[in-house]
Amino acid sequence: MAEDQLSRAFTALADPTRRDIVARLSLGDATPGQLAEPFAMSLQAVSKHLKVLEEAGLISRTRDAQRRPCHLETAVLDEMTAWVDRYRRNAEERFRRLDAVLAALAEDEEQDQEETAQQDEGVASS
Amino acid sequence: MAEDQLSRAFTALADPTRRDIVARLSLGDATPGQLAEPFAMSLQAVSKHLKVLEEAGLISRTRDAQRRPCHLETAVLDEMTAWVDRYRRNAEERFRRLDAVLAALAEDEEQDQEETAQQDEGVASS
DNA sequence: GTTGTTCTCAACCAATCGGTTGAGAAGGAA
DNA sequence: TTCCTTCTCAACCGATTGGTTGAGAACAAC
Secondary structure (H helix, E strand, C coil): CCHHHHHHHHHHHCCHHHHHHHHHHCCCCECHHHHHCCCCCCHHHHHHHHHHHHHCCCEEECCECCECCEEECCHHHHHHHHHHHHHHHHHHHHHHHHHHHHHHHHHHHHHHHHHHHHHCCCCCCC | CCHHHHHHHHHHHCCHHHHHHHHHHCCCCECHHHHHCCCCCCHHHHHHHHHHHHHCCCEEECCECCECCEEECCHHHHHHHHHHHHHHHHHHHHHHHHHHHHHHHHHHHHHHHHHHHHHCCCCCCC
């Protein structure tokens, strides 16, 4: 996926109104008028939001007389989760390995302490 | 998760520089100086990006003398995939059901056509 | 102490964003 | 045709964004 496409997708979902629209569209296609209804803003503002979502590839629009029904496209949503998951996995795998190393070190430490304790029998610790 | 926290997270990842930083940090902690090195911009600019990432909860910062090592936090990444996946699943489940309905309709249609063909034997179609 | 390194803060600037209003295109209904 | 509905486009406005430079805080090293 092109870099700026991913930027557009994240930018699109950064706005709460646009996330609400995506949530609504996940339940079924809807016209701009229907989508604008729950919001305290003009139809033109919603129309702008739909343009942003369309340019991000998150929705597509068909035609039905004057109406322009909007349809949620899932491909870009897939790309977004793929990106986020990739680096989340990177980090978590790294933490897992680090934990293993720390656990091994802790075991060595325990071993060392036991040996030291044997050597230092009867000597007060500082 | 708070609504504006999610907005901050998506806003943070909307910028390519910040996505690069997250990718880099997924491989291991790093200081602002190390993170700024590959970019053709000032350290101050990178410092601002780190502030955005920190306020989104995507990174945390500790202290090591003058250095402020950055650490990737995966919790918010989880929240982001959870959000995206929720509505992707909604939509895909809906498409799956729609496909089933259409398949059923197509079968009925076939049935109807067979019956009509029997009734209309020898009659030219209009 | 002074010096050098690392990093953040403050002020500024051009560009973008999210809303507004007004105009008009596209198409069904009277 | 004329009206009404639905929607987009264009221009504008204030707030935010992503960069800059300059100043200075915090700390190690000398």
